[in-house]
Each structure stands twice: as structure tokens, then as C-alpha cells.
Amino acid sequence: MSIVFQEKSRTFHLFNEEISYIMTILPNGNMGQFYFGKRIHPKEDYSYLLEMVPRSMTSYVYEEERTLSLEHIKMEYGVYGSTDYRFPAVEILQENGSRIVDFCYQSHCIQPGKPKLKGLPATYTEKADEAETLTLFLTDKVTGIQLELFYTIFAHGGILARSARFTNQGEKTVHLLKAMSLCLDLPDCRYDWIQFSGAWARERHPFQRRLTPGIQSVGSMRGHSSHEHNPFFILKRPEADEFQGEVLGFSLVYSGNFLAQAEVDNQDTTRVLLGIHPEWFDWKLAPTEDFQTPEAVVVYTDQGLNSLSQTFHRLYQKRLARGYWRDRERPILFNNWEATYFDFTEEKLLALAKKAKESGAELFVLDDGWFGNRRNDRAGLGDWVANTDLLPEGITGLAEKIENLGMKFGLWFEPEMVNKDSVLYQKHPDWILSVPQRRQSQGRYQYVLDFSRKEVVDYIYDMMAAILGKAKVSYIKWDMNRSITECWSHALPSDRQGEVFHRYILGVYDLYERLTTAFPTVLFESCASGGARFDPGLLYYAPQGWTSDDTDAIERLKIQYGTSYCYPISSMGAHVSASPNHQLNRSTPFYTRANVAYFGTFGYELDLNRLTSRELEEMKRQTAFMKKYRGLLQFGTFYRLQSPFKENTAAWMTVSQDKDKALVGWYRVLNTVNSPYTRLKLTGLDPDRLYKVSQDGRPLGEFYGDELMHIGLITSDRNSGEVLEGEKPSCDFDSRIYILE
Ligand code: DGJ
Numbered sequence: 001m002s003i004v005f006q007e008k009s010r011t012f013h014l015f016n017e018e019i020s021y022i023m024t025i026l027p028n029g030n031m032g033q034f035y036f037g038k039r040i041h042p043k044e045d046y047s048y049l050l051e052m053v054p055r056s057m058t059s060y061v062y063e064e065e066r067t068l069s070l071e072h073i074k075m076e077y078g079v080y081g082s083t084d085y086r087f088p089a090v091e092i093l094q095e096n097g098s099r100i101v102d103f104c105y106q107s108h109c110i111q112p113g114k115p116k117l118k119g120l121p122a123t124y125t126e127k128a129d130e131a132e133t134l135t136l137f138l139t140d141k142v143t144g145i146q147l148e149l150f151y152t153i154f155a156h157g158g159i160l161a162r163s164a165r166f167t168n169q170g171e172k173t174v175h176l177l178k179a180m181s182l183c184l185d186l187p188d189c190r191y192d193w194i195q196f197s198g199a200w201a202r203e204r205h206p207f208q209r210r211l212t213p214g215i216q217s218v219g220s221m222r223g224h225s226s227h228e229h230n231p232f233f234i235l236k237r238p239e240a241d242e243f244q245g246e247v248l249g250f251s252l253v254y255s256g257n258f259l260a261q262a263e264v265d266n267q268d269t270t271r272v273l274l275g276i277h278p279e280w281f282d283w284k285l286a287p288t289e290d291f292q293t294p295e296a297v298v299v300y301t302d303q304g305l306n307s308l309s310q311t312f313h314r315l316y317q318k319r320l321a322r323g324y325w326r327d328r329e330r331p332i333l334f335n336n337w338e339a340t341y342f343d344f345t346e347e348k349l350l351a352l353a354k355k356a357k358e359s360g361a362e363l364f365v366l367d368d369g370w371f372g373n374r375r376n377d378r379a380g381l382g383d384w385v386a387n388t389d390l391l392p393e394g395i396t397g398l399a400e401k402i403e404n405l406g407m408k409f410g411l412w413f414e415p416e417m418v419n420k421d422s423v424l425y426q427k428h429p430d431w432i433l434s435v436p437q438r439r440q441s442q443g444r445y446q447y448v449l450d451f452s453r454k455e456v457v458d459y460i461y462d463m464m465a466a467i468l469g470k471a472k473v474s475y476i477k478w479d480m481n482r483s484i485t486e487c488w489s490h491a492l493p494s495d496r497q498g499e500v501f502h503r504y505i506l507g508v509y510d511l512y513e514r515l516t517t518a519f520p521t522v523l524f525e526s527c528a529s530g531g532a533r534f535d536p537g538l539l540y541y542a543p544q545g546w547t548s549d550d551t552d553a554i555e556r557l558k559i560q561y562g563t564s565y566c567y568p569i570s571s572m573g574a575h576v577s578a579s580p581n582h583q584l585n586r587s588t589p590f591y592t593r594a595n596v597a598y599f600g601t602f603g604y605e606l607d608l609n610r611l612t613s614r615e616l617e618e619m620k621r622q623t624a625f626m627k628k629y630r631g632l633l634q635f636g637t638f639y640r641l642q643s644p645f646k647e648n649t650a651a652w653m654t655v656s657q658d659k660d661k662a663l664v665g666w667y668r669v670l671n672t673v674n675s676p677y678t679r680l681k682l683t684g685l686d687p688d689r690l691y692k693v694s695q696d697g698r699p700l701g702e703f704y705g706d707e708l709m710h711i712g713l714i715t716s717d718r719n720s721g722e723v724l725e726g727e728k729p730s731c732d733f734d735s736r737i738y739i740l741e
Contacts, residue, residue, distance in 0.1 A: 282498020
């Protein structure tokens with residue numbers, strides 16, 4: 001990996017063995033984009049890429065010069081208003097009402113490794129030779145605003161991390177109205193755009209369409225990254241698929257309002273923008289103040305979508321997630337939510353914990369309802385003190401009892417929220433986000449605490465730390481169950497109200513940082529009504545997240561499949577729940593529920609008292625299986641093989657680093673009769689190795705890697721149409737696990 005500056009041609013070339021990123025200082029001092037894609041030879045001069053020809057109906061930068069139009073040039077960080085008519089990366093409102101800025105190159109620096117982003121989550125390096133960072137210093141002379149553009153290229157993988165920082169070195173206050181993390185002008189528009197969208201309980205379904213002239217965008221204005229759209233999207237060549245072809249992935253390391261956009265202009269250039277949503281964003285930048293944008297990560301590969309995902313998985317698993325649990329196999333947990341909801345006593349919890357332990361679970365998680373006067377969702381949020389009517393010896397006592405059963409203990413919090421029926425609200429009614437004299441909208445009967453205020457974050461930290469300091473808590477589920485409305489802080493002046501959404505998220509990050517620092521061995525799982533904040537920002541603090549409130553195995557196929565485009569298996573909370581399922585009322589086999597949840601951080605969330613003794617025996621076999629294979633499942637190389645969005649069957653697999661083991665998950669939604677003979681082509685194996693293959697514990701034979709990859713694994717039903725003696729009849733919602741060793 002290297003970053004080279006060619007003095008003569010004023011060109012920067014960032015490259016590693018996979019990618020090249022080339023940009024230049026334009027004749028007017030702005031930065032222009034030349035190329036991003038597969039690695040090419042370093043060369044002194046690429047100025048032939050400057051597109052400067054006179055055209056009709058074009059505005060030009062200089063009076064006597066009919067070639068330099070920013071409209072026709074691929075810009076590094078586009079601004080609107082001076083011949084570039086595309087949506088800009090930045091908008092700065094100045095004292096005289098003007099928004100014109102002209103950021104010109106001043107200097108640059110190249111350094112090994114990657115500097116931290118103050119107060120924000122970001123990818124990182126452990127050793128200086130893992131990456132190199134280029135900082136470009138640009139200045140807008142009239143306002144005196146300095147813009148630093150950061151580019152980190154990693155030694156391995158087609159990865160580039162980008163962000164921007166604005167510093168007011170002038171004498172007047174300005175307002176930053178838009179400050180994107182990434183702007184990238186691509187030379188054509190022959191791409192399919194894939195976004196990951198949905199709603200509560202059906203998060204991150206992929207939606208694909210061809211780019212067309214104009215804007216295509218997704219975003220969130222809910223105060224969290226949202227169920228509706230994920231801060232991640234893909235541009236893929238139409239002919240590219242899971243296994244080959246050019247694809248680009250764009251991911252924002254941020255948990256608040258975001259905008260992800262692609263604009264195709266009149267010359268078929270595609271401008272990609274990714275960053276904080278400019279709607280309601282207005283950051284006052286007084287002299288000497290600075291503003292750092294979140295980080296955006298862009299990945300390029302010409303090896304198809306699986307390769308793109310694997311690059312994100314490795315990066316986010318190893319160089320975004322941090323701490324004690326980063327590389328550790330995750331405990332099999334039992335969560336009481338769908339088992340009891342609010343209806344529990346300590347006795348009931350301990351009985352469940354005992355059964356969970358006997359069946360192989362390792363961590364007992366007490367979900368919502370253990371604190372203040374919370375017996376339903378109308379009261380108690382904000383009072384993080386155990387309800388001793390329910391738990392006579394508090395959390396300390398319960399944790400002790402769980403530990404004595406031989407399990408670890410985990411606890412649910414929803415730190416950012418308050419019910420009006422709570423001690424916290426009675427004491428501090430102005431600590432919620434709300435506008436004086438206006439109605440406060442509620443969500444799930446709760447209100448959002450103003451995490452832009454340090455005293456609020458301090459107060460919540462103290463309450464949480466008081467419990468964690470005393471009780472043996474090994475895991476925290478951090479929930480967030482409503483979107484933000486009336487986003488206004490009682491602590492900020494009127495000209496800073498446009499900062500609240502972002503300051504709120506900074507407060508969330510601050511609390512996460514303090515807790516993870518003070519309690520470094522606690523495993524954090526993020527959650528927001530399921531997957532409303534399943535984003536890279538939170539992965540920095542919590543190495544796993546609750547993927548969705550939908551625990552139905554068949555729906556989960558889609559959710560986990562969609563989530564896997566960006567996020568690693570080790571980050572996806574996946575539980576076996578009751579049948580009929582509580583969200584869909586669908587009945588599925590117990591083994592299928594487990595076969596789906598294995599591809600995640602596995603656990604159970606159902607009333608174990610309702611399981612038959614056969615099911616409890618099966619649960620023991622499942623937990624033993626997971627303990628044996630979770631290293632491979634959670635940290636192997638994951639491949640999507642068949643999409644549940646396209647076919648009646650879905651399949652995925654994971655392969656160990658040294659390719660000596662692999663696991664295939666095969667799922668069929670509805671049963672079929674007298675079905676065709678089928679083969680499933682595997683991938684990622686060693687072609688020369690002989691693998692022993694078994695299906696659900698039954699040996700199938702020995703096959704070379706090349707056979708399995710080119711002929712395929714035989715997946716035909718032996719009993720399709722007729723029930724065969726000694727064979728399990730096939731059924732709806734069927735599934736299989738194949739082990740290759
Ligand atoms: C929403 C979460 O996603 C659920 O798992 C559960 O923790 C509830 N909140 C509790 O209120």
C-alpha cells in the first residue's frame with residue numbers, strides 16, 4: 001500500500017494490491033477526482049483524464065477560458081453555486097447570506113496508520129503498517145474555513161475510509177448546513193443501486209434498481225439510522241453477481257440521521273454522497289471551532305457481492321469492533337422477553353434459568369421490566385434501580401443466584417428514554433427533547449432524553465455504573481424503542497438547535513465509550529426495537545446487535561441474508577423462539593429455527609416450560625452443536641449461495657480460514673412434491689481437498705472441493721412424493737445443515 005504525490009502533475013495516487021484511487025489539484029485549486037477502481041500502475045501523469053472541452057449551455061469558471069467548467073469535472077468534494085450544478089457535499093451559510101465557497105488546495109500530509117476521530121466511532125489500525133492516511137488541507141479564502149479531507153487506504157482489501165473536518169480559521173461565524181462524509185464522482189452510470197430497506201420486523205431487505213438520470217437516495221430523519229433504511233448501499237455493474245463482477249459498497253459509520261444518494265447528471269457521471277442528513281442540520285461554527293464528520297467506508301472489488309461483503313465483514317469484525325469480545329466466540333444466551341414479557345417474578349426467572357442452563361445456555365439475560373415501577377410499558381423508564389418487589393435482593397442478588405447456577409448474567413437497559421411516570425421525569429421534566437408550548441409526541445408512551453446535554457448523560461451513567469459496579473453483570477442489551485420527535489434542546493440557544501440531532505448521537509457514543517471503558521469485559525448488544533440502529537457506528541462499541549424483533553425463522557432468512565451484505569455473522573443476534581411464532585403466528589420445526597439462528601450470535605427466547613422433553617433434548621443437541629461450531633460460524637468466511645428473495649430455497653455457507661471445514665445452511669420455505677433433482681454449487685473450498693460431508697449428522701460420503709464447487713452438493717429430496725422407510729419426511733419450512741470436514 002502506498003500514497004504517492006506527483007509534484008509535477010499535482011496528482012495523488014493511493015493504491016494497494018487491489019485498488020487505485022487517483023485525484024488531482026485542478027487548475028483552479030479545487031480537488032478533482034480521476035479514478036477509483038481496480039489497481040493500476042503508478043504513473044507520473046494522468047492529466048489526460050481532465051475533461052475540459054467547450055460545450056454549449058455550460059458555465060465556465062474563468063472569463064477568458066471556455067474549458068474549465070466544474071459541471072463537467074469529477075470533483076472530490078463538490079460545491080454548488082460556481083458552475084457545478086449537482087447536489088453538493090458541503091453547504092456553508094455565511095453572515096452576508098451567501099453560500100458560495102471555493103475550497104482550494106493548500107498542502108497535504110501523509111502518515112502511517114490512521115488517526116482517531118474525536119468523539120466518533122471509526123475503523124482503526126493496530127499497527128502503523130496496516131494503513132496509510134492522506135490529509136488534504138484546503139481553504140476557502142473568503143471565509144477562512146479550512147477543510148481537511150481524510151483518506152485512509154488499508155494495506156489489504158479494496159477499502160478506503162473517508163471523512164472531513166471543518167475548522168473556522170476566519171473571523172466570522174458561519175453555519176454548516178451540509179457536511180457530507182464522502183463525495184465520489186464516478187465516470188459513468190451503468191450501475192444497479194441496491195439499498196437495504198424495510199420497516200420494524202422486516203429490516204434490511206435488499207431492493208435493486210438501475211440508476212437513471214436524477215437522484216436516487218435513501219436516508220433517515222428519525223434520529224437513529226432506522227428500520228426503514230440502512231446507512232449502506234451498493235452500486236453494482238448490471239452483469240455482476242454474488243461471485244464475479246465490479247461492485248462498490250458505501251457504508252456510513254454513524255447511528256443518526258443520514259443521507260445516501262446517487263445523482264446521475266447530464267453527462268452520465270454518478271455523484272455519490274454519503275453523510276449526515278442535511279435536513280434539520282445546522283451547525284454553528286464560530287471562529288476557532290471545528291466540526292468533524294462521521295467516517296464513510298467505501299469498498300471496491302471486481303469479484304462480486306460475496307467478496308464485497310467479506311471485505312466489510314473482516315474490516316468491521318477486526319478493525320471497527322473493539323475490545324474483549326471482538327475475537328471471542330459469543331455465549332449462547334437465553335433471553336426472557338418472549339418467554340415472559342413483563343410477567344415475571346424472581347422465582348419464575350430462576351426456574352427458566354435452571355432449565356436454560358440444563359439445556360446448554362451460558363448466559364441468562366433479563367430483559368425489560370426489572371426496574372422502577374415498570375410493570376408494563378407505560379412507566380418506569382429512566383429509573384435504573386431494581387424493583388425489589390420483584391427482585392428482593394436487587395440485581396446484585398439475582399445475578400449472584402444466576403452465577404450460582406453456573407451461568408453468566410445479562411441485563412437490559414434503555415438508557416436514552418424516560419416515561420413521564422418515573423422519578424427521573426418528576427425531577428427533570430426539561431431533560432426530554434421537546435419544544436416549549438408545543439405538544440410532545442410520544443412513542444410507546446415514552447420520551448427521548450436530551451443526550452446532547454452532558455448532565456443527562458452523566459446522570460444515566462451514574463445509575464448504570466452503580467449497578468454494574470456492584471452486580472455481576474456480564475452482558476448488557478442496550479435498547480432504544482422510539483424515533484425522535486420535537487428535536488429541540490432546553491439547554492441550547494436558538495442558533496444551535498440545528499445541532500441537536502447530531503449532539504444527541506454524540507451523547508449516545510459518549511455513554512457507550514464511558515461504559516465500555518469502565519466495564520471492559522461486559523459484552524454489549526445494541527438494539528433499537530430490533531434492528532433500528534443496526535449500523536457500523538454502534539458496532540464500534542457493541543460487537544453484536546439485535547438484528548430484528550422478528551424471530552420467525554423464515555422471515556429471519558430474509559433479514560439475516562440482507563444484513564449479511566454489510567455486517568458479519570458475529571454481529572447478528574439470532575434466537576430460537578416459540579412456535580407458533582409471536583410475530584407471524586407461523587409454526588416452524590424446532591430444528592429450522594435453530595438452523596437459521598446458528599448463523600448469528602445464537603440464543604433462545606421462549607418459554608422453556610412449554611417445551612416437551614424431546615424438545616429439551618433437542619435443545620441440548622443444538623447448544624452442543626453450536627459450542628462445537630460457533631468459531632467457524634461466527635468467524636469463518638461467509639458466502640450467500642441462494643437468495644430467499646428469489647427462490648423457494650435459500651442457502652448460505654461459511655468456510656474456515658484454512659478451508660479445512662465448512663458448514664452449509666439449506667432452507668426451503670414451502671414443501672414441493674415429486675420435485676426435480678437438485679445440486680447446490682458450493683464455493684470458497686479447497687478444490688484439491690477431499691471433504692467428508694454429512695447432512696444433519698448422517699454421512700453422505702467424501703467429495704473433492706472441486707466436485708462440490710463445480711458439480712455441486714446433491715440437495716434433492718430422497719422422499720419427494722413418497723415417504724421412504726427410515727427417512728424424515730420433508731415438510732414446509734424444512735432445513736438442513738451440511739458439515740464438510
Ligand atoms: C424491543 C426489543 O427489540 C425487544 O427485544 C425487547 O427488548 C423489548 N424492546 C423490550 O421492551
